[in-house]
Amino acid sequence: xxxxxxxxxxxxxFEGFHRVPKHDPGRAHPYVCPAGYWxxxxxxxxxxxxxxxxxxxxxxYLAEDLRIALAxxxxxxxxxxxxxxxxxxxxxxxxxNLGAGRLQTSTLRRRVNQxxxxxxxxxxxxxxxxxxxxxxxxxxxxxxxAAFLSCSIIS
Numbered sequence: 001x002x003x004x005x006x007x008x009x010x011x012x013x014f015e016g017f018h019r020v021p022k023h024d025p026g027r028a029h030p031y032v033c034p035a036g037y038w039x040x041x042x043x044x045x046x047x048x049x050x051x052x053x054x055x056x057x058x059x060x061y062l063a064e065d066l067r068i069a070l071a072x073x074x075x076x077x078x079x080x081x082x083x084x085x086x087x088x089x090x091x092x093x094x095x096x097n098l099g100a101g102r103l104q105t106s107t108l109r110r111r112v113n114q115x116x117x118x119x120x121x122x123x124x125x126x127x128x129x130x131x132x133x134x135x136x137x138x139x140x141x142x143x144x145x146a147a148f149l150s151c152s153i154i155s
Contacts, residue, residue, distance in 0.1 A: 035130030
């Protein structure tokens with residue numbers, strides 16, 4: 001199954017391509033994300049000594065990370081294989097952002113598999129903390145994902 005384009009758009013929008021430091025604008029360098037993890041490109045976890053990367057390499061990393069998230073999402077939420085693509089994209093983005101383990105043990109997973117989209121949207125909005133703090137970026141990200149879940153017609 002292919003990665004839903006909406007998942008790529010969500011990840012790119014909320015992760016951003018971090019060009020750090022400013023003296024090297026064409027490449028991304030490792031940085032610590034708001035949740036305290038070393039990251040590079042579009043939210044790819046890395047070693048702090050990872051060499052700088054181009055945006056093209058960051059997109060390849062993102063594609064691989066999203067493939068892993070897609071496989072985990074379908075393993076834990078098989079009902080999404082027959083749902084509109086936007087719903088799958090929302091949970092793939094959640095899994096990419098927080099990891100398969102969080103999805104596996106969550107009430108969100110249960111609500112998705114019950115096809116209770118209202119409750120699943122509410123559950124998504126609970127996942128807004130990083131490093132012990134509520135993060136405005138996660139609030140916005142979960143709202144965007146929830147919008148995909150709650151729409152009845154998404155292609």
